[in-house]
Amino acid sequence: MNTLSATEIAAQTTSGALRCEDVARACLDRIHMREPTVKAWSFLDAGMVLKEAKALDQQPVRGPLHGVPVGVKDVIETCDMPTQMGSPIYRGYQSLSDASCVALLRAAGALIFGKTVTCEFAGVTAGETTNPHDPARTPGGSSSGSGAAVADFMVPLAFGTQTGGSVQRPSSYCGIVGYKPTFGLINPQGVKPAAESLDTVGLMARTVEDVELSARVLTNSDPVTWLTKGAAVRIGLCRTYAWDSAEDATRHAVEDAARRLSAAGFAVRDVDLPEACNDLPVTREIINDFERARGMAYEWLAHCDAISEGLAKSIRNGLAMPRERYIDALQRVEGCRRLLGKTFADVDVLLTPTVQGEAPRGLSYTGDHRFQSIWTQLRTPAITLPTHAGPNGMPVGIQLVAMPYADDKLLAVARLIFDTLGRGPVIEV
Amino acid sequence: MNTLSATEIAAQTTSGALRCEDVARACLDRIHMREPTVKAWSFLDAGMVLKEAKALDQQPVRGPLHGVPVGVKDVIETCDMPTQMGSPIYRGYQSLSDASCVALLRAAGALIFGKTVTCEFAGVTAGETTNPHDPARTPGGSSSGSGAAVADFMVPLAFGTQTGGSVQRPSSYCGIVGYKPTFGLINPQGVKPAAESLDTVGLMARTVEDVELSARVLTNSDPVTWLTKGAAVRIGLCRTYAWDSAEDATRHAVEDAARRLSAAGFAVRDVDLPEACNDLPVTREIINDFERARGMAYEWLAHCDAISEGLAKSIRNGLAMPRERYIDALQRVEGCRRLLGKTFADVDVLLTPTVQGEAPRGLSYTGDHRFQSIWTQLRTPAITLPTHAGPNGMPVGIQLVAMPYADDKLLAVARLIFDTLGRGPVIEV
Structure with a gap:
């Protein structure tokens, strides 16, 4: 049952052919077996998951994701689980609320399963997750746990975030579908910013249909009209x-x-x-570091010893960067967009x-x-x-x-x- | 001393001509006298303020805002004071960290004084603040307390946020300088989003110099070269x-x-x-409601009874709005920007x-x-x-x-x- 897609699970829990509890148990079993090797989860409470699954089985169907297990990258806030950002600074941190994307999936009946390992603050410093295809290889980052958990059939669907390539890269390395929507289309409220003019919430799944189903819930879009095979694309x-x-x-x-x-x-x-796009590798580092330094101002000023050297370098670079350089980079990228x-x-x-x-x-x-x-x-x-x-x-x-x-x-x-x-x-x- | 500008205070505390503690006491005295009428503050702890002021007097000068009292709109997180959003949902809510803008001013020596009254979630439902020029009139909103506190000489500087007109309007109504920078220039991390493609952190002060001084700290810009009077502007x-x-x-x-x-x-x-700008009143409501509904998804789903009818109307409207309508509005506004x-x-x-x-x-x-x-x-x-x-x-x-x-x-x-x-x-x- 843990190999079903989100679309299949939702169809069968809604029709009554499957219980949410049984789906949850299948996913938990898979996690129990594989987690010692894959290390995809930074927080998972099986008791909580089963309690929530049973509650869903007792309730009328709330929406199109009834009982679908979802992994949440650990820079995305959840009202009932800690959000630890892959950093000791946030060890045990419990937010008051759910991030927008979590609240909306929950409202549609999704079963928020647990938090998936992220690189430190969705940056470059890796967590412990391994690639489910080969534990000696990286799953990619920074949405490492989400990529590995979906690929390994632990959950059919997970949230990632992308500021450079943090959804697409682990999706390719782990062999799943990774969707980064148009900037802003999935609301970023409740997601710890890395560089806010680039940060994009994305979806990781094993099928395009699952991505579409969840994007529809998140953005109130119409069902996608799938093209007929052979249309002149x-x-x-x-x-x-x-x-x-x-x-x-x-x-x-x-x-x-x-x-x-x-x-x-x-x-x-x-x-x-x-040709103007040839500058994008340069502008990306400028924008990332300038925004990163400011987005992490509190952590840097109050806890700089707990920040990895890789991230510290970005922050130092960003704090020293003249504003003119940042503005110039923003305007160059905007110029590329217009082309x-x-x-x-x-x-x-x-x-x-x-x-x-x-x-x-x-x-x-x-x-x-x-x-x-x-x-x-x-x-x-x-x-x-x-x-x-x-x-x-x-x-x-x-x-x-x-x-x-x-x-x-x-x-x-x-x-x-x-x-x-x-x-x-x-x-x- | 409470009538000094931020620039004047910083110059005098830095030279040793003034103690931070004396500035703080003067501001506290003013607040003590006027707060029963003006009601600008949602959180202010005089003991904390004095302790921090004394600490600043003991320390070497940290930066260009040494000892400058700053009010912080109560949708902006502070690591040592509650952030209550003008809503019972966040009563007593204590964030882990400072918002970016708060951390950066603190690092420059500013004395974070307290939290200023905001309309509910920086929206339209007013708090208790009155206009310091006439307590029978509104101070404007949603940065109501910041506008009133600066105008009333309680503090020389305060943060506001603007999604519609929440910095500019109270600034005009209260008779102060209100600066809304280019979108994104002051980092919004740690500010509760209202509608994130519009939300802008702004500065409220009594002089343009004070705005410039604090913007410089926040964005690492060069000092502004003031124009010579009579230049051909x-x-x-x-x-x-x-x-x-x-x-x-x-x-x-x-x-x-x-x-x-x-x-x-x-x-x-x-x-x-x-002419394309004639659509802006329409696009603003579409974008605001669509984003607002998603940014407040948790509060709406978990605490809808604690949300005012004015805000609930926006949220309901936004949740029901087809994504196409939102995208169309974003693209129309983008078209206006290009003109x-x-x-x-x-x-x-x-x-x-x-x-x-x-x-x-x-x-x-x-x-x-x-x-x-x-x-x-x-x-x-x-x-x-x-x-x-x-x-x-x-x-x-x-x-x-x-x-x-x-x-x-x-x-x-x-x-x-x-x-x-x-x-x-x-x-x-």
Whole structure:
């Protein structure tokens, strides 16, 4: 039962074919078995989960996510579980309220299962989580626990957040679907900011339908009208300025996807990013550090000894940065955004790498964000699909991107493409 | 001593001419005398204030705001005082940390004095604060206590937040300087969101210099190079689409300012807002309600009985609103922003009304945001100057606006204009 999708669970708990309690028990069993290796959870209370599941079974169906277990990245506040931010500064910290995204899913009947491991304050300093495909490899970060828990069939759905590449990267490394909506579309209230002009709440799941179902609850959107297979979808193959950093596994994944989609009747053409986008690696660090330093002003001033050296470096850099440099970076990125219309003039979505290749070996480095942070800065919706495998049998995703606010189109095309290309490596249950 | 500006206090505590404790005592005396009438504070502990002031006197000077008393609107978190949001839901709520803006001022030596009364969750439902010029009139909202405390010489500086007109309006009604920077320039971490794509942290003071001094600390900007009197500043008189709603007091204030500035050698010309801006009153309510409903999802779902009817109406409206309508509003406002370059093509700043006229009688209605929310949506910096009086001797401000990120230019021009026009009604001390 723990391998069911959120959509399947909700359909069956709503019809009465399944009890929420039984679903919860199946997920708890899986966690019990695998958690010693995967270490995806920073807080999980089985008793609380079962009590809530039983309560859901007693109640009338509240909404479209009845009984769906959801993992919550541990920088997102929950009124009944601690939010520890991957930092000793917040050890045992209990917020008063649920973050917006948590409250809205709860109201729709979701079963908030527990908190998933995050890198320290959603930054670069890794937690203990391992990649469920190979415990010697990183699950990616900073939404490490969410990526691993969903991939490992512990829960069908989890929240992540992305400021550089923190949803897309672990989704590719762990072999799941990672959706970063258009900036702001999922309300960020109650999420600890990393860099607030970039921070985006995202969804991690095993199917595009599950992403769509939960996005619908969160943003009050209409159900996505899925495209008919074979419709003339126009795809722009966008290698981006970072292409030279891609390993063979990613080059193969993206080009193989393009080839097979073209063979399946999609219209595929090459698309270049505007030249102005070449600055994005530089602007991302400027904006991140300037905002990070201010967003963490209290922690830095009151608890700097408890902050990792990696994060401290960003904060020091941001505090010393002249405001003019930050404003210049914001304006350059805004300039890039204004050019997007031209990039998308003749295509519905872009097909582009998610990451360089397979998840790197080792747990301390969670990977490179350059393929992901392009789209975080441009504020476009983006989705990673787990379609390919690398030389070691590890998952390698492809990324699809649409114009800002064309999220529904992106999801519709993504399902079609996922159906066409099929799924890459899956954890054995 | 409580009538000194922040700049004066900092200079004298730094030179040793004044003790922080004596400044604090003078402010506390003023509060003791006037608070029963003005009701500006939701939390103030005189013992804590004096202890902190004495500690500052014992320490080396930490930064450019040494010993400056600061009021903090009660939707902004403080690690040592409750943050009660003007709502029974947050009665006694103690956050773990300081908001970014509080931590940064504290680090610069500021003396965080207490929490100022806010409308419920920075919305429309008023607190108890009265206008220090006339206790039968509203101080404006939602930064009611901050406006009243600064105007009444209780503290020289206070934080406000603006989602519609919550900094500018109380500043005009109370007769002080109110500065809303370019969106995002003061980091919003630790501030309870009202509608996060509009929420802006602002500063309320009695002089432009004080605003500049504190903005410099918060954003790491260079000191503003004040313009020489008589420099050829180009002013666009912008009556806006809301001009018909202005009372004689405001029409007189704005046109008198234009006339006298022109006579003093400023280049004044009429400037119209782009026609697309006529939609801004509609888009503001759509964006506000959609985001408000999600930002308050927890409070609504867990404590809806403790939410005022005015706020409940916004939340209900926002929850029922289709996402398409919200996206359309965001895109329309973004379209207006892209036209701003043309509006400012031949002028340095716009001169425009802040409010309709004097503070309305009564305490339950905090006034109309239509002249302020134009600029909140356009994300421009804006500053209100307390230059005029209405028919009842109440203050009436004028508003100056510059292009996004031209905050330094705005402050320089604002000082010049304030020096030229002089100050309107002031509370008797």
